[in-house]
Amino acid sequence: MIRKSDETPIGRVVATELKPATPHQFHFWTATDTSIGIGAIVKVTSPGSRAPESGRIVYGVVTDGFAYSDLATPLHDVIGAEGDPAQAAERPTERPEIRLWTAAVLRQIPEEPLQPVPLGAVHVAGDADVAAALRMDAYLNTAQPTAIPVGLYESGGLEAPVYLDADFLLGPEAAHLNISGVSGLATKTSAVEFLLSSIFQHYPAHRGSVAAVCFNVKGPDLLFLDQAGSLDDADRRRYNRLGIAPGPFERVHYYAPFKADGVNLNTLRTHADLARTVEPLVWGLTEVLDFAEVLLNRDDIDAKADAFIDFLSDRVVRREFEDGFGGDHRVETFADLERLFRGIFDGLELAGRGDIWRTHHIATIRKVRNRLGNVSTRCKGLVTDDGPASDLPWGRFEDRGVYVIDVANVDPLGQDLVFARVVSKLREHLERRDLGVDAVVVFVDELNKYAPADGTDTYVKKMLLDISERGRYLGLVLFGAEQFRSQVHRRVVGNAGTQVFGRMDSDELATPGYQVLSAATKIKLATLPVVELMVRHPHFTQPIFVRFPRPSVLRGRDGVERFSPAADLPFADAVGLQLVRLDPRVRTNQVKDLIAGHDEVDVRRALAAVRRERPADALATFRKRLGVRVGSEPARERSSVHPLGPIAEEPY
Amino acid sequence: MNPGRGWLDDLYASGVTPASFLPDASLGRQHDPDDTTVPGAAEVEMVEGADLEAHPVAPRAAPAAVSFLDGVQQWKVIGYDGVQPIALAYVAAAVRRRGFDRRLVTAACASRTLVIAPAQALAEQRRGVLEAAGLEAMPVEVDSATQPAQALEALRREVHRARAGLERKLGEQAAQALDREAWLVVDGQLAVSATLAKHPRAVGVIKSHGAQFLSGRHLERALTIAAEHRSSVFRVRGGHGRTEVDSWYLRLWPWEGRDLHYGLIRVEAARDPDPGIRAPGISSWLLAERAPLAAPDTRFDRLLYPIHDVEAYLRSRAPHDLLAPLASRLPQTGT
Numbered sequence: 001m002i003r004k005s006d007e008t009p010i011g012r013v014v015a016t017e018l019k020p021a022t023p024h025q026f027h028f029w030t031a032t033d034t035s036i037g038i039g040a041i042v043k044v045t046s047p048g049s050r051a052p053e054s055g056r057i058v059y060g061v062v063t064d065g066f067a068y069s070d071l072a073t074p075l076h077d078v079i080g081a082e083g084d085p086a087q088a089a090e091r092p093t094e095r096p097e098i099r100l101w102t103a104a105v106l107r108q109i110p111e112e113p114l115q116p117v118p119l120g121a122v123h124v125a126g127d128a129d130v131a132a133a134l135r136m137d138a139y140l141n142t143a144q145p146t147a148i149p150v151g152l153y154e155s156g157g158l159e160a161p162v163y164l165d166a167d168f169l170l171g172p173e174a175a176h177l178n179i180s181g182v183s184g185l186a187t188k189t190s191a192v193e194f195l196l197s198s199i200f201q202h203y204p205a206h207r208g209s210v211a212a213v214c215f216n217v218k219g220p221d222l223l224f225l226d227q228a229g230s231l232d233d234a235d236r237r238r239y240n241r242l243g244i245a246p247g248p249f250e251r252v253h254y255y256a257p258f259k260a261d262g263v264n265l266n267t268l269r270t271h272a273d274l275a276r277t278v279e280p281l282v283w284g285l286t287e288v289l290d291f292a293e294v295l296l297n298r299d300d301i302d303a304k305a306d307a308f309i310d311f312l313s314d315r316v317v318r319r320e321f322e323d324g325f326g327g328d329h330r331v332e333t334f335a336d337l338e339r340l341f342r343g344i345f346d347g348l349e350l351a352g353r354g355d356i357w358r359t360h361h362i363a364t365i366r367k368v369r370n371r372l373g374n375v376s377t378r379c380k381g382l383v384t385d386d387g388p389a390s391d392l393p394w395g396r397f398e399d400r401g402v403y404v405i406d407v408a409n410v411d412p413l414g415q416d417l418v419f420a421r422v423v424s425k426l427r428e429h430l431e432r433r434d435l436g437v438d439a440v441v442v443f444v445d446e447l448n449k450y451a452p453a454d455g456t457d458t459y460v461k462k463m464l465l466d467i468s469e470r471g472r473y474l475g476l477v478l479f480g481a482e483q484f485r486s487q488v489h490r491r492v493v494g495n496a497g498t499q500v501f502g503r504m505d506s507d508e509l510a511t512p513g514y515q516v517l518s519a520a521t522k523i524k525l526a527t528l529p530v531v532e533l534m535v536r537h538p539h540f541t542q543p544i545f546v547r548f549p550r551p552s553v554l555r556g557r558d559g560v561e562r563f564s565p566a567a568d569l570p571f572a573d574a575v576g577l578q579l580v581r582l583d584p585r586v587r588t589n590q591v592k593d594l595i596a597g598h599d600e601v602d603v604r605r606a607l608a609a610v611r612r613e614r615p616a617d618a619l620a621t622f623r624k625r626l627g628v629r630v631g632s633e634p635a636r637e638r639s640s641v642h643p644l645g646p647i648a649e650e651p652y
Numbered sequence: 653m654n655p656g657r658g659w660l661d662d663l664y665a666s667g668v669t670p671a672s673f674l675p676d677a678s679l680g681r682q683h684d685p686d687d688t689t690v691p692g693a694a695e696v697e698m699v700e701g702a703d704l705e706a707h708p709v710a711p712r713a714a715p716a717a718v719s720f721l722d723g724v725q726q727w728k729v730i731g732y733d734g735v736q737p738i739a740l741a742y743v744a745a746a747v748r749r750r751g752f753d754r755r756l757v758t759a760a761c762a763s764r765t766l767v768i769a770p771a772q773a774l775a776e777q778r779r780g781v782l783e784a785a786g787l788e789a790m791p792v793e794v795d796s797a798t799q800p801a802q803a804l805e806a807l808r809r810e811v812h813r814a815r816a817g818l819e820r821k822l823g824e825q826a827a828q829a830l831d832r833e834a835w836l837v838v839d840g841q842l843a844v845s846a847t848l849a850k851h852p853r854a855v856g857v858i859k860s861h862g863a864q865f866l867s868g869r870h871l872e873r874a875l876t877i878a879a880e881h882r883s884s885v886f887r888v889r890g891g892h893g894r895t896e897v898d899s900w901y902l903r904l905w906p907w908e909g910r911d912l913h914y915g916l917i918r919v920e921a922a923r924d925p926d927p928g929i930r931a932p933g934i935s936s937w938l939l940a941e942r943a944p945l946a947a948p949d950t951r952f953d954r955l956l957y958p959i960h961d962v963e964a965y966l967r968s969r970a971p972h973d974l975l976a977p978l979a980s981r982l983p984q985t986g987t
Binding site: 070071072073076077079080081082087088090091092093094095096 | 713714718750753754755756937940941942943944945947948957958961964
């Protein structure tokens with residue numbers, strides 16, 4: 001490890017007519033046993049003609065390497081060995097070899113006038129050189145630094161911390177981060193977890209507070225951020241070098257919708273030791289109606305249906321409303337809405353007023369009723385027919401808090417709804433500056449699915465575009481991840497100020513988006529180890545390879561082994577567990593006795609009410625909300641028109 | 653040391669007519685006049701049997717430590733004093749040592765930059781200019797009535813001597829510094845230096861065959877030996893090589909279908925009481941030196957790769973502008 005640049009040159013810049021040195025690229029040779037490799041940062045020094053200090057310093061990153069001997073043609077080797085490869089290995093003299101490297105210029109000092117790289121000595125870069133080469137000195141060594149460690153630049157046993165500029169990572173100068181890489185290596189998730197940890201520890205106080213909202217879209221990836229994971233010595237050394245204290249996140253809040261039974265949470269974090277830490281995510285009509293566009297496809301939402309939904313939203317929901325037929329309504333749930341629709345249809349039929357109600361055709365009303373009525377069925381567990389909602393703590397977000405929303409096992413439609421609503425609410429609150437924090441990092445994996453380059457414009461894609469293009473002014477920052485960057489909407493990836501690449505698929509690297517990278521860099525990208533990344537950042541003129549320590553949280557697959565998910569509980573036990581979570585004094589047997597004979601719908605409604613109110617005595621409130629047991633009534637005989645008597649032969 | 657161009661301007665100011673002329677063979681010594689022998693000047697004795705015969709040779713690993721000596725010369729005419737040419741010459745020699753890693757590293761290197769001219773062209777004032785620039789002035793005694801072409805030949809010989817002298821000096825130093833098991837291979841005749849010619853582990857490898865010591869049947873047998881064969885050892889006395897040495901021919905590559913000298917080298921080594929025992933060993937490892945091939949050098953069939961390497965090393969260090977034309981050879985407009 002070095003802190004200071006080694007004064008002994010390791011190479012020399014060379015230039016020929018065919019391979020000249022330019023202001024942006026140069027070539028240098030080194031000894032054959034050099035520690036230099038692709039991605040290494042080097043410093044070229046050239047003493048001035050008048051005084052050494054008047055010379056030029058050029059920093060570059062190695063992008064390609066060549067080795068060759070003085071062999072003019074392979075045939076000469078064959079002839080020399082008389083066609084015998086074994087004999088070639090025994091030749092008395094080894095031909096001289098060259099290690100010729102191509103480097104892209106990172107920075108020139110002085111920056112003006114911009115000139116071709118001088119044919120000077122090449123040195124290995126030290127800590128200060130790396131900081132200067134990557135222009136990190138502008139935000140690292142200032143009165144109010146905004147440096148966020150992203151990893152260690154490592155080359156030949158030497159290493160130096162690399163920092164991102166918070167102003168260009170979380171706004172307002174630039175924002176957003178996009179990470180690409182093949183799936184299955186956990187690089188993308190690990191990198192984001194590490195980076196969030198770094199942000200939480202290094203985001204400068206003068207920039208305000210920050211929180212993260214993470215959508216867990218597959219498996220148990222993000223379900224154990226509050227649990228410590230194992231680190232090896234290399235990881236600890238890297239944490240120490242980066243100035244980050246390893247450890248799990250301290251303020252993690254988990255949210256998951258229910259399963260279809262409405263009482264068991266739809267998540268893998270159901271181990272008895274952890275289940276109490278997961279909050280239900282349940283929405284009702286008022287939460288969903290504004291996002292009807294997410295749930296209903298374009299064929300459903302024509303202009304007329306859209307107008308009727310707007311009418312419901314503006315004039316009906318959460319208001320005292322008279323249907324025009326003498327019925328008074330206050331619509332807060334899907335059940336209330338259904339009662340309104342019935343009132344309208346019955347009223348129109350009885351009044352014989354034709355097919356129009358409040359300028360809306362009955363066919364449009366029937367269509368909207370049908371589609372909205374299906375929402376609670378299609379998103380069962382997330383959207384409730386009846387009862388109050390359970391939502392994220394809007395307005396009470398904690399500084400350095402992580403809010404994980406587990407939608408891994410939710411129907412794709414439900415995932416879209418969750419994503420659209422959460423992001424919309426974040427934007428609303430950030431615009432009003434009443435979220436509780438100044439900036440929020442939203443981590444979305446699988447951008448290939450949510451913001452594909454081709455396909456129809458979905459509501460979610462539009463939202464992601466909106467965040468990408470305008471989020472930085474609000475403090476709404478998108479950390480997106482995907483397997484194939486080329487297949488994500490170009491404005492989503494293009495607006496990401498910081499681009500991170502893990503190990504890439506060779507086919508992906510062959511796409512036009514990677515043409516700026518040299519063949520050697522692509523090869524390196526295709527073989528990157530799990531803990532190494534290539535980073536592009538507005539301050540860096542060339543991509544830089546960095547290694548980061550593994551996140552000090554429990555990996556998803558390790559988490560489910562240590563905290564194996566519990567089986568679904570019977571209805572009564574699940575209700576009991578929910579109440580125990582709210583009030584530890586509650587006994588499951590008490591709950592079982594209480595709900596015996598009650599309809600499950602009533603029990604869920606009462607449970608939801610307790611969850612919303614969070615009373616001191618949960619059982620008492622639950623009992624109160626549940627009400628008295630209503631005995632079953634025998635079905636009444638349906639009144640019907642008496643049949644006509646037998647038809648007489650005489651009709652008159 | 654880079655003398656710059658100021659001295660040249662001063663030289664021209666003193667009355668020298670500017671010129672830029674590369675004489676034939678100025679880049680090398682393909683036509684080495686010393687490489688011919690005066691008939692009857694050298695005496696030859698067969699020392700490995702009474703008759704010259706061909707002996708098969710099998711390639712064998714070379715000694716662990718072998719040094720290789722070679723030199724280069726470059727020169728050009730830079731002006732005329734009247735009709736007498738004035739030349740700028742660069743001569744250099746190097747010893748490159750091959751160790752256990754089979755790679756060559758420089759053990760010794762020396763060079764000279766000379767201005768060679770007929771003595772009358774190097775007057776006191778001009779010598780002062782050259783000395784001030786750090787250049788060696790080397791006057792050549794030629795008659796003022798000498799034809800320019802003959803004067804040019806005299807300069808060429810002087811360049812050659814300077815190069816050979818440098819090689820000899822470096823070779824003798826290297827030979828004296830050799831370890832007990834180390835060998836020295838010299839590109840050219842060993843006999844030019846008494847020190848080298850008497851050294852038990854110095855070997856001269858001669859690629860050009862202008863100097864022939866054999867005649868008649870022996871010559872025919874020597875020049876037509878098959879690939880991977882050597883001739884019997886013969887002892888050479890006198891001639892321009894003033895020291896007695898043992899010598900033999902060795903064919904590296906088949907010559908049939910090519911020319912008579914293809915792949916043929918002549919080896920010189922110090923006189924040995926039992927040359928028939930030493931020659932097979934030296935021949936075996938010299939045969940192994942066929943690889944790597946010294947191509948694309950046109951003399952690759954006889955040029956050992958390490959010698960080629962020493963040449964490449966010396967040329968890479970030679971002043972790059974020595975041979976650059978000072979002016980276009982096209983006539984100036986209006987002349």
